[in-house]
Amino acid sequence: MTRDAPKIRLFVEGALAPGASVALNRDQAHYLSNVMRLAPGAEASLFNGKDGEWRARLVSAGRRGGEMTAKERLRPQTEPPDLWLLFAPIKKARTDFIAEKAAEMGARRLCPVFTRFTNAERVNEARLRAHCIEAAEQCGHLSVPDVAPAERLDRALDRWNPARRIMFCDETLAGSGPALEGAAPGPWAILIGPEGGFAPEEASRLRALPSAHPVALGPRILRADTAAVAAMTLWQSALGDWR
């Protein structure tokens, strides 16, 4: 008896196991009962980034939240490759877009970093996480990237684990730079600079890092959100799970 997985998918925080009761938050309860018009007994898929994807049945959905019961596991958990995306926050819509795209492209962690030429002063990490969750729900993924607290790039580099290589998108290489072929697999981070590029001292420090791997993204200038998708594409093709 193989039935299709339910089309509605929700990311939940609770553990998923046979018969497990899973709490829905207010937004999820509202979505299921008022937007999708599900009645108790109806099915949806649940995932939590740890226990795979589960068919679950709606028990109740009200103003303050709801409850579902996990029934059967539809897919085992899989992990995307160990890739982080470090990016300098830009305008709100484009920053939201980067969060969404990090989830779609299978980054494990999203790290907002303030560089010298970053104009944004604050980052709403919860908002970024919500965009990641929505993308993972809609695209059928089993994991959602963590969103790290925003910090200054120089501080992030001060305590950088040298075992995590950094794919550093260097605009000054403009189409002539080294590519990713031949680079070693393992934990990596992609670093995307702000619209004004990196400050000279930032670029020098990055180039001098043993773990940094400068990469050129073609001869045309790309906006930061485009550069993020392009860099994740190159990484997933060369070192990730696109092979």
Next chain:
Amino acid sequence: MTRDAPKIRLFVEGALAPGASVALNRDQAHYLSNVMRLAPGAEASLFNGKDGEWRARLVSAGRRGGEMTAKERLRPQTEPPDLWLLFAPIKKARTDFIAEKAAEMGARRLCPVFTRFTNAERVNEARLRAHCIEAAEQCGHLSVPDVAPAERLDRALDRWNPARRIMFCDETLAGSGPALEGAAPGPWAILIGPEGGFAPEEASRLRALPSAHPVALGPRILRADTAAVAAMTLWQSALGDWR
């Protein structure tokens, strides 16, 4: 005497040559005089997709339009590789995004195609072209993609020039499919399907086309706008001008 190129860049329709008078449309005249507060005599860069980039001087800017005079050529014209992007129109914001990204990634032509599972019924080609122009202006490009009139995919394939290969992003290959290495250079088109994927008869027809080259974009489902950027990245890296 090398001065920096003016930061303000505008795409114009008129020919650019030493001393040429170039007409500005209403929006451009408004932007220069009211938004950027340029006075007559101030400089901006102009490009038209044919004659390279030119330093030009503002002659006049009023309610109905304006005029500039081309002074000196700053960069010769270059052409991006011969890549078209065929895409099935989706929601307005994501369609606008695809137009912007096609310009950033150096596509020469943008072709909206209606597939069987395309929900959109109309496409505003002028709006797409405006997004392409804005991206080219802001990113320092010298060319703007043409926007072809929207048409049905089957009609586009009926009169397809077989010399133009089609990189067809086939969701059913899911990470296991052939990559682009070894593919021949020359004129290409990337075809991105709608959110519901291609209909079975569309997919069969595409797979049977001698000019079609199926490509997988990893094991995760991508939204159409993400798939467009990822596919253009793979193509530019393997066959375009990112090398």
